[in-house]
Amino acid sequence: MENTSASLPTIARPRQHERVHVAHISLAGRIGKQMESLAPYMLLLPLVSLILLFVYWPLVYSFYLSFFDWNFVTANKPFVGFDNFTRMWNDRRFLESLNGTWKYFVILVPIQVFLPLGLALMLWPIRKSRMQNTYRFVLFSPTVIAYSVAAVLWLWIFNPLQGVLNKVLIDFGFERINWLSDPDVAIWSIVIVASWKTIGFHLLLYLAALEAVPTDVIEAASIDGASNWETMKSIRFPLITPTFFFVLVTTVISVNDDVFGAINVLTDGGPFNSTSNIVYYLYEQGFVFFQIGSASAVSVIVFIATALLTWVQFRFGERFVHYG
Amino acid sequence: MTRISRRSFAKSAAVAAAVGAASSRFVMPATIAAQNAPTEIVFHHIWGTPPGTKEEHRDPIMDVIDLFNSNEAETGIRVVSRTDSGSYAEVLQKTQAEMATGKGPDIVSVPWANINWAREGLNMRPLNEVSDQIDALQAGLRPDVIPLVTVDDQMWGMPYAFSTPILYLNRDLFDEAGINPDDVLNEWDFLLGDAAMALREHVGGPLLDLTDGQWPAQGIAQSNGGRVMNDDNVFVMDSAETIAAMDKIAELDREGILNRSTRAEASASFVGGTLPVFYASVASLKGLREQSQFNMETHTFPVFTGKPRQMSCGGSFLGMFSQDAEKQQAVMEYLKFSITKEAYELWNQRGYMNATALEMPVVPGQEPSYAHLEEGITPETPWPTARGGEYGAMWAETVARIWTNNISAEEGCTQIAAELNSLVGN
Incomplete structure (x- = not known):
């Protein structure tokens, strides 16, 4: 080897078999690099396939x-063009369900976004007390109770003839109320039922966000003489705005979905469609009246409206969010 | 690495061929066995027994199916029972989903009001398709129930879960008030009379529940000489008779006699002992009797003074959904079996009315339903077209509006008749 290398002034060109070896290495290297760059996609592939199959394909097919x-x-399978879309605007039940959708939106979004925030701010100062755990348990437990079970409880509470609410009202000299x-x-x-079911989850999110606010910032503010209100207004709230924005966006998206369980179990959309909303109307069209075309048309409208609302929130709401 | 020579390859191929030939001896009997396998038919219904249920609460339909399957060796047919839900709508929904995948059930319990949807939307088959057995089947049924499932001269199912609405009453409340139920419930006007007012005073609330009353509304209209839909599928609920009948119930609401609640609440109030009278299917007899802690009795629906009562049927018939001739034969075998004496004696315990030509004991409490039947029962409104379910819901909503005085009977009936006739193109 020494002799050979000594006899060669430079390593000008590899011999034939060496060239092949180098080529192999570079090919393997290239494949390895390509594999490396493909790895994330390969890892994502199973999940993406499932999402495509079970989320986007139904969307397109609807x-x-x-x-x-x-x-x-x-x-x-008659093609009816836009008939399914135009028909619903002549359907009184659809218009009533839109009215209900709007009402739930206007009433429930503030309740589900601000009420748990207020509760969280009240519970935060007593975070080291055992009472906070008790309150957390009491407020969160409805979230984990199935609607079917919760409905039985509420049916007994709301019962006009023997429900506890009317018993109390009558004892205080009021008239009987037909709650449902x-x-x-x-x-x-x-x-009431939908709020009772949802508030606990949002409360936990807010409490977790408050927990994550850096204490040194709060301490610095208090040393500088900031009052509790000033600390809340200028430090705590801005720092929990990502959570607030998350709760707002998800509530706007899901508020009419969330009440579906209560509507379905307690009133079936009645009386006279007064508790129905667009999600319940969709369910009725598809699974009670078996009108798949109409139900699909409603689902397309729900999708577009939800996407639009979410876009509006990100377009105009996100500017108020402080991401730390 | 093992090298494969021509010789070793030839050897292996020979061994494989020999093993294949030998194993075919075992495959053959299996094939024959497959040919002799029973024809399996799936029966999709609402009467399943929930898991963990005590033996005494097992639904009688399961005993009927087990009895049929015990003769599997002779019949060559096995019935597979399927209950995914206790709701008729959900059973039809599952049927629709299964039919879409090409694996639909063979027999389904179809509510009478959904007959047109099942025919037009779910490819339900007329029993006449199994023409050699239709006469035998019809011979086993009461003659007056066959028209209830006959459309366009074809029999679209077998009347089986055959019911009618009746009134259930808390006899203890009547006795405490010293009132005879007949003095309150024999005629609609009695519900506005002195006895009814005394009972209302005693219970301190409404007397009668007719919530979700689309079903009894038909019978109430008919008992006043009106109709919901005529034989030409024209909606005629705007007739003077139907309007007057609807207004009579609205009057009960105005006088505080009628209960206002959801159906689930009304059921709870009756079982809880605070509501004196509750309407339900005769098939609810067993369940309500088990749940109530008071002396429960049943009663016929009130009549309009001087007019005959004419209620509608309810429950469901057994529809044939098999598209395959062999399975259709098997379905007919099962249907014929289910109205034999031994099978129907089991089913009769379920509380439905007897739809067969057999003599069956009347379960105490069922008498009002048989009185309705003897007086002439009509089919439940077969809401026309595949959108029928939606039309039924629209009528149900109008009935609820009228009966709670949200709209006048005249306005409600006129509006809904015009709307429905326009929708079906009358």
């Missing part, structure tokens, strides 16, 4: 189905 009067079963069968009252009963 859009397609909304142009047909078909129920998956009949041999003939009076069209002016029923929507408020649904609001």
